[in-house]
Amino acid sequence: MRWRVVQMVARTAFLEFWRSPAAVFWTYGFPLMMAVVLGFAFQPSPPKPVPIAVVEAPGANAVFQSLQSSKRLAVEMLSPELADEALARGRIALLIKVDVDGPVLRSDPTRPEAELAHLLVHRALRDARQGEVAMARIEVEDRPGSRYIDFLIPGLIGLNLLGAGMWGVGFNLVQMRVQNLLRRIFVTPMRRSEFLAGYLLGRSVLVIPEAVAILLFGVLMWGVPFRGSYMAAMLVIVIGGWTFTGIGVLCASRARTIETIGGLMNAVQLPMWILGGSFFANEALEGPVRWVAECLPLTHVNRALRDVMLEPGTLADIWMPLSFLAAGGVLCFAAAMRLFRWQ
Amino acid sequence: MSSSAIDGVPAIELRALRKTYKLRRTETVAVDGLDLVVNRGEVFGLLGPNGAGKTTTVEICEGLTIPDSGTVSILGRQWGQGEDHAIRARIGVCLQETKFHENANVREVLSLFRSCFDQGRSVDEALALVSLEEKQDARQKSLSGGQRQRLAVATALLGDPELLFLDEPTTGLDPQSRRQLWSVVRDYQAAGGTVLLTTHYMEEAQQLCDRVAIVDRGKIIALDSPADLIKSLAAEHFILIDGEQSPSDEDLLAVPEVVAVERQTERIVLTVESVRGALPLLLQIFSARGIEIDGLSTRHATLEDVFVDLTGQSLRDGEDQ
Incomplete structure (x- = not known):
């Protein structure tokens, strides 16, 4: 391998790029601009509340109240149909049904934010009962259309x-x-x-x-x-x-x-x-x-x-x-x- | 050719045309106050080295480039006056280099270009004009340079144009392809068409053009028929004598018919008014001095010599600019 040839090829390749203003802008200028824009967009700020829903049912109100105390959760009360739809469309990360045995958490674990929602709901329920930890049952959302x-x-x-x-x-x-x-x-x-x-x-x-x-x-x-x-x-x-x-x-x-x-x-x-x-x-x-x-x-x-x-x-x-x-x-x-x- | 071809106005009329390009603060004058009239039915050649302003001039005529100043009249109409569409319907253009869709075959390319003319030739007629019938199903990548160029000319002929622009149509082609294209141009002219072509091939200009304008640095420095341009030279003939030795310039110029002497390596080129008059006297000088002649040839002056005479520069030098 002849170094002077390598040198000349390198020089040509470099100059060919450097002398094309459009190439220079889109390679250096644009990523830099993106870094600035995204930097502003993702300024350190309190984490966004995770959206979840409680399904309307007897006894659901108490659960709804205790979840509302958590600043990390954005809770709403929805009819069963609307709750299913919200979950399917990704507007909420998790839904909570309440029956006689207590709350049931329903979500698709493949959803990126489902795991976080689980942790936050557990913590909120535990805090509300002040130490008396009621482990909520977990259902995996696997109905076609809601995954x-x-x-x-x-x-x-x-x-x-x-x-x-x-x-x-x-x-x-x-x-x-x-x-x-x-x-x-x-x-x-x-x-x-x-x-x-x-x-x-x-x-x-x-x-x-x-x-x-x-x-x-x-x-x-x-x-x-x-x-x-x-x-x-x-x-x-x-x-x-x-x-x-x-x-x-x-x-x-x-x-x-x-x-x-x-x-x-x-x-x-x-x-x-x-x-x-x-x-x-x-x-x-x-x-x-x-x-x-x-x-x-x-x-x-x-x-x-x-x-x-x-x-x-x-x-x-x-x-x-x-x-x-x-x-x-x-x-x-x-x-x-x-x-x-x-x- | 439509009937409007016969009306009185010239095919092209350019007056005081000027165009400059700015690149990195340096201003280049491409066309510098150019006047030109191309008459109906003639094949007119713009001749000159690369960078002389030929292509800029043609592109101004084609409506591709807007001049800084001056007037342009194409078939009696002006660009930018709401008549652009009407002009385009009556002209045919072959740019210096165009690559058509790589995967389109010859017939498809022609059909696309045919579609935008309301009147004109059929695709089959155009194929026949440039003898590409056998290649009509071939894609671009399988065409030779000459075939591609003939296809480009065929696309220009589809609208049955009154005026045809050919920008260096045979550059890079082999002699056979070049001759094929020349015959296409001759046929087109025979049917009443007008052609403006640029070239830096002297032979092409001499073969095809009724008149040529020699362009240098954006200006026309000579304009006439090829034969008359050559006649305008002080002497139209050259005698080329090869040999290791040669008589002195004084001896050679003493022959009344000899106009100029140019020395090359082991060769002298004598510009003479007539070969018949000069040659016997020259041979006498050589034999009297006992100088051996290894080779001898004569040639008639070409447009190239006209160009050298006018600019002191050869056309070939210009190609490297």
């Missing part, structure tokens, strides 16, 4: 629509720009609207089979229930795919290098991965973070999918998230129409 996997599968479909929609168009469009194909198309009588609409149509169709595959896998392999309307679910997938593809086109409307589009799409996707409600229910979030979560298209895709899968939802039940998504898609398309550069 964590049932919550997760719709979230994964949402994430997949996001990823496939955005990555599928972003790189491809920038590639077309880099290799002068967009300039070539620009000098024909093709209109920008025709190009963008056709491109969006062709690419957004591609995300549908993958989403359907995950859905079938979840239903057949894990017994995830499908209680609502198939039509409505398809519509969520189609409109969701269209919206995310639209965001991808918008991101790629001006990017001139692969580094830029990669960084830009990561920047757009990261908040959705964290706050979009795929892995945990973002309805439990508070303040500005909740507000941000409500603005993310992924939140609405996930919500609509869970409405039609875990509950007997129909089109009428999901028109709100669907119109939000459709509006988002139209907005992205309109913005891309204005911003799009052929060269």
Whole structure:
């Protein structure tokens, strides 16, 4: 091995990177910005109370009272139906039924926050009885539709629509720009609207089979229930795919290098991965973070999918998230129409 | 060709065109006050080294680049006046380098480009024009450089354009592919089309162009038919004599027909007004001095010589800039 060759290759590789401002920004600048933003977001603060529910029943009130004394728990009293739904949708980590033999704690232990909820409830009950420790009985939530996997599968479909929609168009469009194909198309009588609409149509169709595959896998392999309307679910997938593809086109409307589009799409996707409600229910979030979560298209895709899968939802039940998504898609398309550069 | 091809206005009219690029605080003048008229039905060549401003000029004509100042009229219309779509429907463009979708076959690429023209040739006609019928199902990656370039020209011909732009259409092609493309251009012209092409191949310009403009540093420094440009040289012929020894410049220039002497390694290049007049006298000088001649050849002046004469620089030097 000749050191001078290694040296020259290293020098070239380094300079090639260093002289590309977009690459430098997305490699150094962007993570630094993220560190600052996340640092502010996760300032040391008292831990958030864990949401749990007590099911309405004779004698439940006493348990409810004793749990309310714990500052670490956010307790609410719910009817059996609403409590089940809240558990299924991840809004609460655990539910407590009270019968003649005392409280029964019900949760899916695969849920990230279930274990903590267990400990906090035990401690609260023990403190309330001042030493007289009544070990509550424990039930594992394993009914299809209420498990964590049932919550997760719709979230994964949402994430997949996001990823496939955005990555599928972003790189491809920038590639077309880099290799002068967009300039070539620009000098024909093709209109920008025709190009963008056709491109969006062709690419957004591609995300549908993958989403359907995950859905079938979840239903057949894990017994995830499908209680609502198939039509409505398809519509969520189609409109969701269209919206995310639209965001991808918008991101790629001006990017001139692969580094830029990669960084830009990561920047757009990261908040959705964290706050979009795929892995945990973002309805439990508070303040500005909740507000941000409500603005993310992924939140609405996930919500609509869970409405039609875990509950007997129909089109009428999901028109709100669907119109939000459709509006988002139209907005992205309109913005891309204005911003799009052929060269 | 549509009937509007016959109307009076020139195909291209450029007046006082200027374009500068700024890169890291240094300003480069790409086009420096250029005037040009390309008439209907002619094949017009922009000739010059790389960086001379040929591509910028063509891209301004194509509506891809906006000039800093000056006026551009394409088939009697101006860019940016709400007529862009109408202009694009009547021109065909072959950029310096375009890669089409890697996984699309020839027919699919042509169908895509055909779709955006309301009128024009069929895909089959375009395939036939560039002799790519047998390759219509081949994907991009299996096409040779020449085939790719012919496909690029075919996409430009789909709208049955009145005006065709070809930016260095044969750069990097082998001689056979080059000749195939030339015949496509000739056929197009024979059917009434107008062509603006750029090239740094002298032979190409001489073969194809009715008129050429020699561009250097953003300006046109000469404009005429290739034959007339060559005639404008003080002398149109060269005698090349190889040998280890040679007579002195004084002796050589004493021959009345000899205009200039250039010495290369074991070779002298004499610029002469006529080979027939100069050669016998030169041979006499060589034999009188007892100098042996290893090789002798003559050639007619080319556009390359015109360029060297005008700029003192060879076109090939320009390629390295």
